Amino acid sequence: MNNGHNAFTPLDRSQHAPWLPIPSRAISVVEHPAIVKNVDKGIASLGGPLKLSKGLRSKLETTTNAEGDDELKKLISVSLRPDDPFAKRLLSTPVRTNNLLLKVTVPKRTGRKRKRGSSGPFLSEGEIGRGGNGVPNGSAPYSNNYTDAPTIYRSLQDNASTHKVALAGIVDETHRFRNMPDLQYAASQNDTMVGLRDCVLPKKYSQLTKYNLNTAAGADLTKSVGPSPEFLQMPVAFNYRFQQNPYVKYTEKGVVNIQRSLAYNSYTVIKPTDEYVPSGPKPGLPAERDLTPYIQSLIANIRALLLERPVVTRQLLYNRLGWDKRTKLRQAAVYCGFFFESGPWREALIRFGVDPRKDPGYRKYQTVSFLSYLKAGTSKHHAVFDQHVMKLAKMSPEELETEHTFDGVNVSQTGNIFQFCDITDPLIARILATEDIRTTCAPTFQGWYHVGTWAKATVILKDKMNTIIGGETPDDSLYQRVINWPELWDDKDVAAQYKAEIDDRQIRHGKKREHDVMHSVRWAARNPRYAFEKMEALLEQEKQPGEEQEPEDLDVPEDMTEDPVTADAVLNAELEDAEDDEDDQGGEGDEDDDMEGNEEDEDEDMDGSWEAEDGHDSPAMPVRAVSEGPAPFGGYYRV
Template sequence: MSRQINFNAEEEYERIEYPGRVENTDRMIATLGGISNISKVLGDEKKRLELRFHPDNPYNKPAFGDSIANTGVLLSISVRRHKKDKTRPPQYTVRVLGYCSRSFTFETLCDFQYLPLYSTPRSDDANAAEEIKYALEQVLPRNAADLDYFKREETPLIALPELFARVDTVYGHTYRFDRSEDGQHEVLGLVTKSTYDPRDAVYFNMVDAFPTDPDTEVVKRLKIKYVSDEQYARVKKLFDECPIWTRYALLYESDVSHDKLKCIIPSLAFYFNNGPWRAMYVRFGYDPRKDFKSRYYQTFDFRLRFGFGVSEFVYSRRQRQAAAGAEEEQSNDLVQDINYPYFDEHKLPRSRQCVLRYCDVHLQKIQDMLEKIPTPLTGAICNERTGWLPPNFDSLAREIVCATISEILRNHYRKEHLASEVAAEAVPQAEGEEYDGEDEELIEEDMEVDEDELQTSSATENFTDKNIEQLLSNITS
């Protein structure tokens, strides 16, 4: 027989799952910091509950309990048995004392606990067993006025780690061995998520053959992603015309969305992770190591210093994309569009870092330098680091691009300076206003300029030019 008393909805409790068998409630509360500390944690939704196994020992790092939102009820069950008649069934009384909506659990990792334990012999006998003693009072002074602690000649040694664990949660990582040929540098490394499919990425070297056909799984992916024949044909036509492309150039020329292009490119080309054609997509079956014309498609990595002056016009790609929906700025006429994959002579680059092909740099000096490279002998192959280009060719190309950017900025600042001077000197004439004779005399007097004023004006122009030159050298150096 059982009996149930009604539920009391006004009583709310907090549950703490203590990781241990409690024999003394007071000592258990002391390990949690006392009633005051428990009340502070319960009053804040973000605080963690500290559990110190030795509250008086400052050398222990606490274990932390996290709050979890769950639902539960607190039951009180009492059993009444008949003392004389053992055959009678017991009577159960169930009372619902209240409910709880949050609980604290200690499921995180616990760091090592360092205790001031020292072994002392039980007797003067050398073979006697040693006794382990907990001597915290010998390591710490009792209070600030404990002068006896500082007068001790011998103090027990306690060796603590320089740094405790920074996290107490478990993270699931996938580890791999670094496959080196000699086996001397086999270290564990994390497998990071790559932007590119590993089946399409190829490491450049002078020995291995490059892929000639796409993976079968990539071809199946075209049907799953609903890529139309027209979109596939547009990208294929571009690779037929030119064997090597950048991703931004394919997006610009094909007018295919980024999601569709990610499925089409692996079926037509592979990707170089390193080498002279780094970050380029190369058509299957094409070997740039054997074709001298592939020098036009080598990687030109240009990075602009993000210093004072240039930040007014050129942003990082992430900042430009974030501000794509904002109003157009006046500097858009001076800077190339963020999706434009080429570098023109009369505009600033689209972002701080531009990865282009050399044929995408529309500067006549650089194109003439590419044409003047002597043709190698028949059967020659490129260099593993510089490709078909001579050493320091990329440095010369960067100097030319920096000089072009300096000239663009120099002309822009000079135009702004002249426009500001004209705007300051120009005085608009009111409608219907007539000049009298006195005004004509004033005009004639103003036109008589002293030589001192001319020297002051020329000095001001020279000072302005020096400031512009110093600014440009800081940007492009």
């Protein structure tokens, strides 16, 4: 050891740890892969004392013999079945080290005990083994010198001032077992291997004479070929870098997907019956200054659009700012406005502080969406929908300018949710332009319009879309009588106006399409869900000719649904149900959820530390449900 410490003054010595001498003793360490409780068995697992001594202190560098060939290193090997000659052994990896081996001595615990309930003296473990009188007790359990780690740690704690530390030597060689063990072939069922084990490996002549070789010509097809000498070709395990999915939580009730819940918690979603509307985003959101410049620019663009129009749909947002930014727009939207769970402004982003239930002027921003109508071509799912979104992403803002509107001639490619102000069809626009409106808002159903106005506009809109998608041109004459109906009516009085035509089979057959529209409007005023599902059923009946039904005899119950469907129920809905709902959307249905997984790769260079996806769109619920679960930029009425 360097003796330079003699130059220090006594003051310096008091400020440093004491110096300890290092014995000139070289020590080799074997990092056994198992816990060694019995030293003899541990040495046997390493090949025995002879092989272990040859492996220790051997040259670690590759050497060559007199003929110039590399000599095999005498490596240590380990096996958990040292008595099995066919057990594959795991080779060690010798490395040079420069470590110190410390010897820590603590006072030995007496461990004296006596039987519980007895009054005899306390005896040590050795005395207990001799029966208390020095005579060995054959029934005493075997005792070894193995001490577990908690006991050692407790001994150090109990003897903090009395334990002794000494250096045992320098560890300059360490043998580690870091390679993967190979697959083991069970040779107990192989006659050839069993014969070698019993007759050849003992190296006894008497046993060797009992070994019989198969001298018959050709291969014995009844015998197995034998195992490969080596199965695994990678000695070191490949690091797959497995990581826990941050959006999956394991609970006592099972696996919970929290990705959609996180996204929902990021949005500000209120019930349509809440008294006040939020004036700002949730306080738990990351600060805007901490977001990426790209997200901040999207927030500014959305706010500028909301100043121009306080209520916007996702189609309008995507058409104005780009379909390739859908995921990032959803993240930015939570800083700009809030959503209603259901009601006349459902699925629309509303500027913070704006309450459309207080001013009838906001009735033009009411939304209506149809989950199911006549399908156009192939349903856009998976790869087909990916191509459809890529096509929309390549379209210019000028081409997308009118895609969120309905003009009575064309059907939108970007979805089937419309705001009343975006319906430019003259017939429907004239219905919505009425000044005969409600004095108070109906926040869970038709908003500021009377139920008759809402029924006429939505039924005609749906019927025209079905007609256009079916490849036909809508006939406005079918809707003239419906338009002349009042905004509020008595169903019996309206039915009586054309009952005579229904009773006449010839007239009923000639005006069937007009009568179907009139029936649907009446039904929609009482039960919208029933009405629009019935319209779909009538379309199917037209494809399958059969006996005509008498729809005027149907007793349509009024929809009095007021049971709320909680957000948790929607978020935890099974994926199969959501996919079934998506299949009903057809070619024109908005299918944001099919692109969720792929959009994470888009704009990857602009990602911030905060990421929130809303997963699959919420399953469609009845139009008049008070609380149908969160559906910001997703979800449809089942109408």
